[in-house]
Amino acid sequence: SNTPIRVAVTGAAGQISYSLLFRIASGAMFGPDQPVILQLIEVPFEKAMKALEGVAMELDDCAFPLLKGMVLTDDPRVGFKDANWSLLVGAKPRGPGMERADLLKDNGKIFIGQGQIIDEVAAADARIAVVGNPANTNCMIAASQAKRLTPDRFTAMVRLDQNRAQAQLAKKAGVDLTAVKDIFIYGNHSPTMFPAFKHATINGKPVKEVITDIDWLKGPFLETVGKRGAAIIAARGLSSAASAANALVDHVRSLVTPGAIHSVAVKSEGRYGFDPDVWAGMPVKTTTPGSYEVITSYELCDFCKEKIALTNKELVEERAAVLDMIKG
Ligand code: NAI
Structure with missing residues (x-):
């Protein structure tokens, strides 16, 4: 308009x-x-x-x-x-x-x-x-x-974490960035966030069929994405502002584009094992401009549940630290 x-x-x-x-x-x-x-x-x-x-x-x-x-x-x-x-x-x-x-x-x-x-x-x-x-x-x-x-x-916004995870997976697999799909961020925007690599696909195949090095996925991959902000500060002497701005452009652009599937931190309502009152990253699908529905169909493996429990714990603690302020 x-x-x-x-x-x-x-x-x-x-x-x-x-x-x-x-x-x-x-x-x-x-x-x-x-x-x-x-x-x-x-x-x-x-x-x-x-x-x-x-x-x-x-x-x-x-x-x-x-x-x-x-x-x-x-x-x-x-x-x-x-x-x-x-x-x-x-x-x-x-x-x-x-x-x-x-x-x-x-x-x-x-x-x-x-x-x-x-x-x-x-x-x-x-x-x-x-x-x-x-x-x-x-x-x-x-x-x-x-x-x-x-x-x-x-x-x-957890989109910066999603973009970081997508880039790392593409690099490791040696494929174009656009070949990597459905990599979603669960939980807090902090080093505890969990990029659920198991659900991601590369050229339409499950990640684990393309990147067979499971130890890399569970170790260096998670660590690199989780500590990327600190790595950029160490290298640049300044925080990751340009990529954060870019991620916000993506976050909003996806939220105003019906059909877009992306990671957003929303009120959990108890989905995926999160406390109902915290805002946690999870996959959403944009329905109409500015509105979305949470995608609830992903099955979580034990490893995913463990990781989500950790990031949920941090969110619950953060909420507890400010609860007297918001109730008062
Ligand atoms: P910055 O320090 O360069 O800029 C922050 C600006 O906010 C300052 O100009 C300050 O005067 C202003 N400000 C502070 N309180 C305000 C208020 N009450 N109302 C209006 N303006 C206010 O910081 P930068 O690099 O732009 O980062 C901003 C925030 O974004 C930080 O909290 C940073 O941790 C966060 N961040 C979040 C990311 C994410 O993925 N969610 C990624 C990167 C940064």
Whole structure:
């Protein structure tokens, strides 16, 4: 349609956004015929807002035909107003010596506020995608604050893990990336996430028939995907922002493309052995733009169940650490 979509992005002056915003404005996320208005949200500090102005200048200078407007704001009420998609990228990073529980609580406060405001002011068809870490739990927190918007509107991103797993399998098998299908991520976006290689196919054959080195699949493969973020920080001195931005483009693009099959962290409702109240990565199929159904037909082997139990445990612990905040 020719009516622009309003896309709110938090952390808009950050690293991920510096790759992300240009892809949204170019049409990579919503397609080449869909105009967009970017509603860019940052923290109320001069340095952040100044940096945001710089990013907006560059967006102007790209002369993107689909970019119909920009809002620059440090007020989430303005930023999320009438937003069709809210991309929650901004989060507080873990400082030196900071405990994980403190990180959970500090971010919890941000996502409680944003969840409430989005519920109040975003568009009727609002969809929310969370990237800021700990993404699954932040998503659970934001969704917990919503009275109008149902939990299925809130998804967290595990697509970067899926893309990493797909690339590693293709490399090992020596095939084109597109030959690898149905590799799904279960659980938390953290090193405990589980890429269920058993269900993946390479040129239509089960992975295990093509990659016969089972020890590699259970060992180095899982380790490489799980620790990829740390490996990139070690190599680049900076985190994996461009591939994270790309993964968010894929996450949303797949969610607006009926028939797409992909990994998304959604409210588990008890599926695949996850606690019903946590947001866990699992395979979904997009039904209509912005809506999906969870694919529940995959049988889990004992090894898969073991791995899922570990990542579920972490999600349950994260939820327990913030439960007093979301209930209070
Ligand atoms: P960054 O530190 O470069 O940028 C974050 C930006 O968010 C900063 O500009 C900051 O001012 C802003 N911000 C913080 N709190 C905010 C708030 N309440 N409202 C609006 N803006 C706020 O970080 P980067 O590299 O862009 O990463 C962002 C987040 O994404 C991090 O939490 C990171 O861990 C996470 N991430 C998640 C991935 C995933 O697969 N789910 C992959 C890679 C990163």
